[in-house]
Amino acid sequence: MSTFKYGDDKIEAREIMIAIPSMAIAIGILTFPRHLSDVTEFSDGWVSIILSGVIAMLFAWAIAKLASKYPNQSFLSYASLLVSKPVAIVLTLLFSIQGIALTAFEVRAISDISHQYLFDKTPFEVVGLCFLLVVVYAVSGSRAGVFRLNTLFFPIIFCTTVILIFFAIGYMEVDNLLPVFKTDMSGYLEGTMQSALSYTGIGILFFYISLVKNPKKTPRMAAFGMGLVVITYVIIYLTCVAVYGPATEAIRFPLVELAKEIEVPGGFFERLESVFFVIWIMAIFTTTMMAFDVTVMALNSIFPKTNKMKIIFLLSPLIYFVSTIPSNYLELGIFAELVSYSGWGLSGTVIILLWIMHKIKGGRKNEK
Amino acid sequence: MRNKVLKMIGWPLFLFFLAGCWDAVELEERGFLSGIAVDLAEEQGENTTFELTQQFVVPAGLGSTTEAGGGKAFRNLSQTGESIFEINTKIARQANRMAGVEHLEVVIISSDVAEKEGIFADIMDVFIREQNMRRGTFLVVSEGKAKELLNVEPEQVKIPALYISELTESKQVTSTTEPTRIGNIHESLLSKRSFIIPDLSVFSDNSIDYEGLGVFRGETSQMVGTLTGNEAKGLNYIVGQNQEGSVPAKVEDKLATFDIANGDSTFKLTNRDKDNLTFQVTIDIGAIIVEYFGSLDPYKKENMEKFQKGLEEEIKRQAEAAIKQVKDDYQVDVFTFDDFLRTDHYELWEEIKEDWDAGENYFAKSDIEIDVNVTIIEPGNSFQVENEGETE
Numbered sequence: 001m002s003t004f005k006y007g008d009d010k011i012e013a014r015e016i017m018i019a020i021p022s023m024a025i026a027i028g029i030l031t032f033p034r035h036l037s038d039v040t041e042f043s044d045g046w047v048s049i050i051l052s053g054v055i056a057m058l059f060a061w062a063i064a065k066l067a068s069k070y071p072n073q074s075f076l077s078y079a080s081l082l083v084s085k086p087v088a089i090v091l092t093l094l095f096s097i098q099g100i101a102l103t104a105f106e107v108r109a110i111s112d113i114s115h116q117y118l119f120d121k122t123p124f125e126v127v128g129l130c131f132l133l134v135v136v137y138a139v140s141g142s143r144a145g146v147f148r149l150n151t152l153f154f155p156i157i158f159c160t161t162v163i164l165i166f167f168a169i170g171y172m173e174v175d176n177l178l179p180v181f182k183t184d185m186s187g188y189l190e191g192t193m194q195s196a197l198s199y200t201g202i203g204i205l206f207f208y209i210s211l212v213k214n215p216k217k218t219p220r221m222a223a224f225g226m227g228l229v230v231i232t233y234v235i236i237y238l239t240c241v242a243v244y245g246p247a248t249e250a251i252r253f254p255l256v257e258l259a260k261e262i263e264v265p266g267g268f269f270e271r272l273e274s275v276f277f278v279i280w281i282m283a284i285f286t287t288t289m290m291a292f293d294v295t296v297m298a299l300n301s302i303f304p305k306t307n308k309m310k311i312i313f314l315l316s317p318l319i320y321f322v323s324t325i326p327s328n329y330l331e332l333g334i335f336a337e338l339v340s341y342s343g344w345g346l347s348g349t350v351i352i353l354l355w356i357m358h359k360i361k362g363g364r365k366n367e368k
Numbered sequence: 369m370r371n372k373v374l375k376m377i378g379w380p381l382f383l384f385f386l387a388g389c390w391d392a393v394e395l396e397e398r399g400f401l402s403g404i405a406v407d408l409a410e411e412q413g414e415n416t417t418f419e420l421t422q423q424f425v426v427p428a429g430l431g432s433t434t435e436a437g438g439g440k441a442f443r444n445l446s447q448t449g450e451s452i453f454e455i456n457t458k459i460a461r462q463a464n465r466m467a468g469v470e471h472l473e474v475v476i477i478s479s480d481v482a483e484k485e486g487i488f489a490d491i492m493d494v495f496i497r498e499q500n501m502r503r504g505t506f507l508v509v510s511e512g513k514a515k516e517l518l519n520v521e522p523e524q525v526k527i528p529a530l531y532i533s534e535l536t537e538s539k540q541v542t543s544t545t546e547p548t549r550i551g552n553i554h555e556s557l558l559s560k561r562s563f564i565i566p567d568l569s570v571f572s573d574n575s576i577d578y579e580g581l582g583v584f585r586g587e588t589s590q591m592v593g594t595l596t597g598n599e600a601k602g603l604n605y606i607v608g609q610n611q612e613g614s615v616p617a618k619v620e621d622k623l624a625t626f627d628i629a630n631g632d633s634t635f636k637l638t639n640r641d642k643d644n645l646t647f648q649v650t651i652d653i654g655a656i657i658v659e660y661f662g663s664l665d666p667y668k669k670e671n672m673e674k675f676q677k678g679l680e681e682e683i684k685r686q687a688e689a690a691i692k693q694v695k696d697d698y699q700v701d702v703f704t705f706d707d708f709l710r711t712d713h714y715e716l717w718e719e720i721k722e723d724w725d726a727g728e729n730y731f732a733k734s735d736i737e738i739d740v741n742v743t744i745i746e747p748g749n750s751f752q753v754e755n756e757g758e759t760e
Contacts (some may be wrong), residue, residue, distance in 0.1 A: 026541065116499055117499060118391075119390060119391040120499070121390050121391045122390035124389050126390070175707045175710075175711055178710070178711035178712075179710065179714045180714075181710050182714055243551075244551070244555065245555045245559070246553045246555050246558045246559040247551070247555045250554070250558060257503060260502050260503065260504075261502060261503045261504050261549075261551055262504075263504060289605050
């Protein structure tokens with residue numbers, strides 16, 4: 001297979017800003033209003049989204065800051081510098097396992113949703129396989145191409161979401177949002193935990209910063225990109241609650257139902273959800289693509305002599321196999337939580353560990 | 369060379385997989401459902417047996433924009449059974465096309481079904497749960513058999529279900545309400561809030577009458593009665609929605625008809641004792657004089673006040689009639705006081721919400737005071753048509 005070669009395999013700091021929302025916005029965007037409104041009262045969930053969002057922004061900033069102190073070095077090389085090579089290899093392997101799980105989950109989830117709403121006769125295994133094949137195709141090309149695809153898709157995803165909310169205005173009832181601040185402390189905390197699950201994949205920053213030509217600006221860009229996600233989530237959450245009120249917690253995919261419910265005035269378009277489906281599949285595609293790509297990148301850094309294509313072709317069947325493990329929607333939910341929590345746990349532990357080590361020994365050596 | 373031949377044969381083979389037509393249903397094989405009617409079956413079994421009528425669109429009857437179609441544009445099929453979805457599969461044995469609910473316009477529930485305790489929510493379940501159902505589908509209640517409504521053939525609309533959905537959307541009369549969408553009902557059912565649904569009945573072979581509003585008790589999801597005419601108008605004045613329409617009122621014993629251009633209502637809680645809650649409802653109305661049988665000159669301030677007073681009294685009378693029927697007879701809160709208490713007096717609401725319009729029924733014990741403010745916006749094109757008394 002011949003692929004187009006870009007001039008260089010470097011990216012701009014701005015592309016990191018776009019990669020963050022492309023990565024974070026995934027399946028979670030379709031389901032989080034349900035989980036969140038389950039544990040908070042009325043519209044109070046936005047507080048939780050912002051709380052968890054600020055934490056996510058802090059993490060993104062911290063990771064980018066650390067990684068940009070070692071410009072153009074791969075995760076493996078600066079981690080080996082800080083915590084010794086064997087530990088760094090273990091961490092990289094953990095990241096690849098997490099990446100495989102995340103890719104498999106996204107593949108499975110998208111095929112389940114398409115099964116529910118689009119193709120009720122096509123077995124989900126077939127949908128998943130097709131989706132995975134496209135992801136494989138995207139990953140096997142140039143890495144800069146992945147980022148350019150993000151840059152291409154992101155405005156489309158963002159604009160369509162704005163349009164969706166615009167059309168939903170006619171269905172909103174302000175009474176559904178009121179009264180405010182009636183949730184107790186534990187509700188907010190639980191909501192924060194719940195909404196944190198939707199900020200997936202901060203871990204990619206550990207790896208991708210090494211591609212940035214001039215990483216000085218990346219911490220700010222990464223935090224800003226996360227901020228975009230927070231704003232999008234808050235707006236979507238408020239829209240869902242304003243439209244559905246108490247029914248938000250009973251609807252499986254609130255955002256999909258929102259697209260199904262709205263009609264463009266004039267009766268010209270009735271079933272808009274097919275359009276929005278394309279867009280959400282794009283959003284989920286970018287997430288899956290990057291999760292896969294980071295996994296390949298991580299493994300490639302451990303085995304630098306192995307061909308990238310070999311790794312991809314070895315991983316794909318594994319991912320496909322993992323994606324078929326959950327047998328029903330309950331197990332899929334557990335899978336989702338496992339993937340999200342492990343992502344947070346891994347990124348969180350690693351960044352804290354690395355920062356401490358950086359302060360202890362790396363600080364003097366690298367910063368002049 | 370061999371490689372090239374392999375490619376030439378191999379690549380086109382992939383074309384077969386490209387189409388991916390597992391779920392494909394040709395347009396010609398699709399049957400579009402436009403309306404569903406739910407009735408009680410004549411013969412009842414162990415459980416409640418329903419009769420379900422589905423209205424399919426017949427595209428040939430519709431014609432195109434340039435060419436009128438011939439014959440009927442719809443086809444009604446009925447079956448009986450205990451579960452809605454099961455009846456649907458029974459109907460599939462009669463239908464030659466695959467039924468699709470994607471363009472379902474309206475669901476009609478007969479009042480016989482709606483008045484049975486606990487049945488309504490069960491029927492709603494399939495319309496909310498099934499994957500292809502849209503939450504925007506309209507819901508109406510029918511006096512008499514629901515399937516009769518699907519047989520009414522108006523002249524300008526080819527499909528009865530479409531006619532019904534347009535009818536519920538048109539806003540000219542004060543005694544109607546916004547179309548009720550299934551999504552709204554889901555929300556009300558979940559929070560056990562009482563609600564209203566448009567109530568229709570067959571008027572003649574080619575028209576349907578928007579009779580009024582069916583009133584449902586949230587606690588049991590059961591229809592407790594209907595509001596028609598003045599009571600329905602009074603309800604709208606109090607809720608503060610859909611007040612536009614005409615009101616005839618007496619101004620110094622002469623009839624004057626007003627067209628209400630805008631209106632709003634605000635609630636205030638004046639007594640917080642939960643056994644004796646008192647609500648102060650202020651209704652603000654802006655009206656235009658459209659017809660008047662007397663000769664008062666509305667350009668004079670004292671006369672304008674007479675017009676205002678006449679309309680205020682009439683609206684107050686209608687609102688009080690609605691209160692009497694809703695609060696004293698039906699004892700269910702469809703005035704949205706529950707929303708008001710929840711948003712503005714949350715602590716009190718938490719305390720009484722379980723017994724709001726069920727159990728203790730604090731709603732029925734409450735007092736509602738009506739206060740109407742009318743502004744006459746315009747006196748009409750020509751404000752004096754006949755002259756009485758001295759000529760100038």
